[in-house]
Amino acid sequence: MSSSTKFRAQRLSFLFISIVLLSACATNKPDTSVPPLTFEKDRIAGIWQLPDLQTYVEIERCNPEIPESKLCGNLVYFEGNMEDRDWLNGDLFAVGRKLCGIPIVTGLHFTDEQENYQGFFYNPAHGSEHHINIEAIGGKRLITHIYMGASADEFVDMAISLAIGDAPGIWAGASLLTRATIGKEHLGETSSWNRVERPPQDCRTM
Helix, strand or coil: CCHHHHHHHHHHHHHHHHHHHHHHHHHHCCCCCCCCCCCCHHHHCEEEECCCCCCEEEEEECCCCCCCCCEEEEEEECCCCCCCEECCCCCCCCCCEECCCCEEEEEEEECCCCCEEEEEEEECCCCEEEEEEEEEECCCEEEEEEECCCCHHHHHHHHHHHHCCCCCCHHHHHHHHHHHHCHHHHCEEEEEEEEECCCCCCHHHC
8 A cells, every 4th residue: 555545544534533523522512402401490499588578488399298399488477466367368268377387479480581480479468369470680689570460260260150141240351351461560569579598586486
């Protein structure tokens, strides 16, 4: 074999090996078509001080035994009598329970937006439940928007009522439509919750 032929064969061999190595690197390269998960929903777990400065909520998994369970926010301290009861709850099974420890945030889950969560907020002062949208800011602050929305269940209930001839009143229909269309923007309140290490006292241990 001439020296030029031998040199050409070596070059072809080197080129082949380079192609194989580059292919292997490309195969092991992470798939950038799907953005990586940069945070977990437990990131907002912890104790948060509400803007009235006297109410503290602990966000944790609703059911710690289920890894994929949603998040809940339990009332761990508030200004007033720790023996006060929840008398205004619309759920008859919940009426009369102690306010201490009740979940005032429920069903909190990821949305399609990064560091954004949605769920429900219960206001024991009025016995009312509202939608809540939470945006995590740097792990130390939550921007919360509590608003009068309309759920899919309400539309289903109204459709069933119409189907069986039990038409809802005009005001009920108008209220549902208003909350579904402009409720989030115009029938809500935005506030900031701040992360703290602990509440002044934990009413659950008092």
